[in-house]
Amino acid sequence: MTQSSRSETIYYSLRRAIIEQALRPGMKLPEDTIGEQFGVSRTSVRNALVRLSAEGLVDVQPNRGACVAEPTLEEALDIFSLRRCLEREVANRLSRQITPAQLAKLEAHVREEQAALGSEGPLSMRLAGEFHILLAQLTGSRPLTRYVSEIVSRCSLILALYSRPHSSRCGLDEHRQIIEALRKGDPERAVAVMGQHIEAVEERAEIREHAEEPDVRAILGEYAKSA
Numbered sequence: 001m002t003q004s005s006r007s008e009t010i011y012y013s014l015r016r017a018i019i020e021q022a023l024r025p026g027m028k029l030p031e032d033t034i035g036e037q038f039g040v041s042r043t044s045v046r047n048a049l050v051r052l053s054a055e056g057l058v059d060v061q062p063n064r065g066a067c068v069a070e071p072t073l074e075e076a077l078d079i080f081s082l083r084r085c086l087e088r089e090v091a092n093r094l095s096r097q098i099t100p101a102q103l104a105k106l107e108a109h110v111r112e113e114q115a116a117l118g119s120e121g122p123l124s125m126r127l128a129g130e131f132h133i134l135l136a137q138l139t140g141s142r143p144l145t146r147y148v149s150e151i152v153s154r155c156s157l158i159l160a161l162y163s164r165p166h167s168s169r170c171g172l173d174e175h176r177q178i179i180e181a182l183r184k185g186d187p188e189r190a191v192a193v194m195g196q197h198i199e200a201v202e203e204r205a206e207i208r209e210h211a212e213e214p215d216v217r218a219i220l221g222e223y224a225k226s227a
Contacts, residue, residue, distance in 0.1 A: 006040045010048035013038070013227045017220070018057050018068055019129060019153055020122035021160040025070040029058065037220040038227060056154050069157055076158040080202045083151045087132065087198055088191045090148060091182070093139045095190035098182050102138045106179050109134055113172050128171050129156060135178075155201070174200060 014034070017023040029049065031042045038045075049066045052058035060066045071079065094102075109131050116124045129152045136148035174197040181193040 006038070006044040007047040007051075009227045010034065010038055010040065010045055011051050013220075013224065014048060014052060015055075015057065015153065016126070018052075019156045020126050021156060022122060023068050025068050025157050025161050027068045029066040029068065031065070033217055034220060037217065037224040039224075055150050057157065069154075071154070071158055071161065073162070076162065079151060079154050079158060080198065083148075083155060084195055084198045086144070086148050086151060087135070087194050090132075090135050090139055090144065091178070091190040091194035092187050093141070093144075094135060095182050095185055095187045098138065098185070103179065103183055105138070106131075106134065106182075110172065110175050110179065113175065117172065125156065125159075128175075129153070131175050159201075159204075171197075171201065 014023065014029070023029070031045045031049070034045045035042050049058055049060055053060045053066070057069055058066050059069050109127070113124065113127045113131065116127055132152050133145070133149050136145040139145070177193050178190070178197060181190040184190075
């Protein structure tokens with residue numbers, strides 16, 4: 001395995017751990033600990049952390065190391081505002097061009113979300129975010145897909161910080177409403193439904209106290225096994 005592929009493996013594993021909220025905002029990410037868990041050099045780890053930093057998921061500071069990004073409440077509000085703009089554009093474009101095959105892909109994804117209800121929380125969280133990334137991918141726009149992917153990932157940090165307990169069924173029902181709006185081919189309706197969904201996600205977030213910081217080594221051990 002090349003250094004590039006090793007760095008890629010670490011990048012995707014850390015990104016998944018952050019999105020699934022296993023690695024929580026503010027947690028330190030020691031290069032030596034990560035390298036030990038994945039059996040790679042600190043250079044490979046550093047490359048992955050720099051990439052995650054560019055996406056706003058990790059903060060890297062000289063002489064202080066890296067940690068999972070910890071958005072402020074002001075940053076959280078700004079990110080959700082930008083997300084509404086991006087995803088309304090996704091809904092607008094898709095409602096004008098979506099095909100039966102693309103609708104089938106969305107319906108298949110929602111069935112995965114349905115199957116994940118009542119199982120492990122991280123899987124439901126990841127699938128919920130991937131639904132929105134899939135919507136962006138179906139537009140055929142690479143820039144829009146990249147921007148949506150990055151902002152959805154950053155929203156996972158916000159929800160890890162501020163989200164109150166709620167049923168995953170709420171988001172699932174809203175995803176079904178989005179599909180139905182797209183099926184009707186009405187841009188105005190699709191944009192409105194998408195906006196309502198993002199607002200509902202934002203409303204399910206509130207400030208709460210941070211729990212005791214878990215052990216990074218134990219968390220990464222699980223992700224290293226599946227890398």
